[in-house]
Amino acid sequence: MTLYAVMLAPATPAHAGGDPIFGGELSGDTVRLSAGRAEDLARANLTLPAEQRLAEFERAPYCREAAGQWVMGFADGTCAPGADVAQTSVQCEEGDTLVMPMWMRERATPTSPWGEWDDIDAGGCGVDLLPVLTTEDFRRLPIPAPALTLQPDRGWVLVNIETIVWTDPTPVTLRTDLLGRGVTVEATPVRWTYDFGDGHDLTTTLPGQPYPDHDVFHEYEQPGEAAITLTAEWTGRYQVDGSPVWRTIPGTAQTTATSTTFTIEERTSRLVSGLCTDRPKPPDC
Amino acid sequence: MTTSRGDRHGAAATALGACLLLTACTDASAPTRTPTPEPTATATPTTSPTPTPTTDVTVAPQRPEAMATPSADGAAAAASYFISLFPYINATGDLVEWNALSSPECTFCAGVRTNVEELHTQGNRNLGGAEILSATGTEVDAGRWYSARLHVVIAPSVDVDASGTLLDEHPKEDRQIDVVMTWQDGWTIDEVGPAAVPQT
Numbered sequence: 001m002t003l004y005a006v007m008l009a010p011a012t013p014a015h016a017g018g019d020p021i022f023g024g025e026l027s028g029d030t031v032r033l034s035a036g037r038a039e040d041l042a043r044a045n046l047t048l049p050a051e052q053r054l055a056e057f058e059r060a061p062y063c064r065e066a067a068g069q070w071v072m073g074f075a076d077g078t079c080a081p082g083a084d085v086a087q088t089s090v091q092c093e094e095g096d097t098l099v100m101p102m103w104m105r106e107r108a109t110p111t112s113p114w115g116e117w118d119d120i121d122a123g124g125c126g127v128d129l130l131p132v133l134t135t136e137d138f139r140r141l142p143i144p145a146p147a148l149t150l151q152p153d154r155g156w157v158l159v160n161i162e163t164i165v166w167t168d169p170t171p172v173t174l175r176t177d178l179l180g181r182g183v184t185v186e187a188t189p190v191r192w193t194y195d196f197g198d199g200h201d202l203t204t205t206l207p208g209q210p211y212p213d214h215d216v217f218h219e220y221e222q223p224g225e226a227a228i229t230l231t232a233e234w235t236g237r238y239q240v241d242g243s244p245v246w247r248t249i250p251g252t253a254q255t256t257a258t259s260t261t262f263t264i265e266e267r268t269s270r271l272v273s274g275l276c277t278d279r280p281k282p283p284d285c
Numbered sequence: 286m287t288t289s290r291g292d293r294h295g296a297a298a299t300a301l302g303a304c305l306l307l308t309a310c311t312d313a314s315a316p317t318r319t320p321t322p323e324p325t326a327t328a329t330p331t332t333s334p335t336p337t338p339t340t341d342v343t344v345a346p347q348r349p350e351a352m353a354t355p356s357a358d359g360a361a362a363a364a365s366y367f368i369s370l371f372p373y374i375n376a377t378g379d380l381v382e383w384n385a386l387s388s389p390e391c392t393f394c395a396g397v398r399t400n401v402e403e404l405h406t407q408g409n410r411n412l413g414g415a416e417i418l419s420a421t422g423t424e425v426d427a428g429r430w431y432s433a434r435l436h437v438v439i440a441p442s443v444d445v446d447a448s449g450t451l452l453d454e455h456p457k458e459d460r461q462i463d464v465v466m467t468w469q470d471g472w473t474i475d476e477v478g479p480a481a482v483p484q485t
Contacts, residue, residue, distance in 0.1 A: 018453050018454040018455040018456060019455060020439075020455060020456055020458050021375070021400065021411065021413075021439070021442065021455045021458075022371065022397075022415075022437075022439045022458050022460065023439075023458050023460055023479075024396075025392075025393045025396035025397050025400070025477075026393055026460070026462060026477060026478045026479050027391075027392045027393045027396075027476050027477065027478045028478055028479070029392060029476050029478060030463045030464075030465050030476045030477065030478030030479075030481075031478070031481060033465045033475060033476055034425075034432060034463070034465055034481075037425055037426065037430050037465075038425065041425070041426055041430075062483035064483070070483055086483035086484055101483075104425075118423065119423075120423060120425045120432075121425075121432075122463075122481030122482075122483070123481070124481075
């Protein structure tokens with residue numbers, strides 16, 4: 001497979017004296033923008049029957065002719081004899097593929113002759129062509145409510161005794177689609193906030209454990225009624241079908257779960273005159 | 286006329302020296318050290334290392350007519366105009382045109398804006414210049430998407446405070462850049478980045 005080329009233009013060495021004020025702000029995002037637009041155009045063009053198309057798109061390398069001109073190569077990545085394939089110094093992520101520049105030619109009517117091929121983007125990495133899953137897209141996905149387990153879970157708890165809670169930290173896999181491309185999303189809960197319903201909150205990165213290894217719990221101080229609400233914060237990453245690249249979603253999503261309401265009760269110890277298993281049962285049992 | 290020649294001479298030399306770097310600078314109080322090419326009422330230092338006339342960067346550049354059309358040439362003109370604002374916004378802090386043309390997603394535009402705002406809120410400014418040596422436009426999707434490749438030379442510049450005291454210097458920059466743009470009843474600059482040029 002021949003390499004073809006795109007190289008980001010090097011800057012001339014700065015003279016002594018301070019930092020450059022222009023070059024430092026230049027953005028590498030132009031590659032992704034241009035490549036994405038060219039790809040959109042090429043894809044849209046395919047929806048027209050070939051005879052009706054007024055444009056043609058093809059990815060091919062830059063080839064330098066003897067005269068020094070850059071011309072279009074072949075779609076297989078090679079150049080005509082006598083022309084040199086342009087080299088690349090674009091760094092793509094492991095597993096990702098280099099994408100050749102997009103060339104386009106047009107004709108005025110379906111029967112007119114085609115114009116010259118013109119490069120409309122300089123290529124880039126495969127990941128530049130992929131649709132982007134935004135934080136908003138992520139938040140719209142059906143990420144499940146977090147698991148919420150209480151211990152004890154019998155409809156009542158005691159004041160001043162640990163009410164233990166725990167959840168499930170297992171990542172969740174979801175499928176969705178972006179612009180017609182299938183996408184796999186992996187959502188992982190990373191932080192949990194418990195609202196114990198008595199004015200107390202607890203935020204933790206621990207998923208919790210049942211007794212006796214419990215490390216997330218709460219002690220109610222007053223009898224009454226409460227329900228526990230758990231809010232989980234999820235991070236995510238996604239992979240577009242056909243590409244091995246996993247990308248991190250910049251923001252987080254939240255889902256919540258609420259327990260059924262339970263009572264908080266007070267039990268005081270007292271001595272009884274005999275044993276409550278005595279027959280007859282003492283009246284103060 | 287008796288003058289404290291030492292002091293005045295020294296001050297004039299500094300002002301003159303500074304003026305060689307700046308493209309927007311007149312010093313009416315400095316005595317003329319070389320004959321002026323045109324007769325002027327005020328004495329202005331005119332010794333300059335470059336014989337070409339320099340632009341006053343405190344004067345806003347004008348939108349070129351070519352920019353009014355969505356076409357490859359229109360894109361080249363619009364991109365050139367946008368970049369020519371760079372020394373102007375640095376000298377004056379007037380970001381109206383810069384903001385009008387910048388997409389909210391344009392990180393280059395935002396980065397430059399932040400630097401200019403920071404400089405000017407401190408009461409300082411940057412004086413320099415920019416020259417566009419070449420500009421080639423590409424029509425990517427007629428009436429909608431365009432791009433332009435520019436060869437731009439940013440002149441060495443200086444940061445000065447309100448009284449003209451030199452605060453910092455910045456080097457010359459020779460850049461090939463790609464400007465990605467959209468036309469919709471006018472131009473929006475989507476992003477500006479290093480040009481993706483082929484190499485053998």
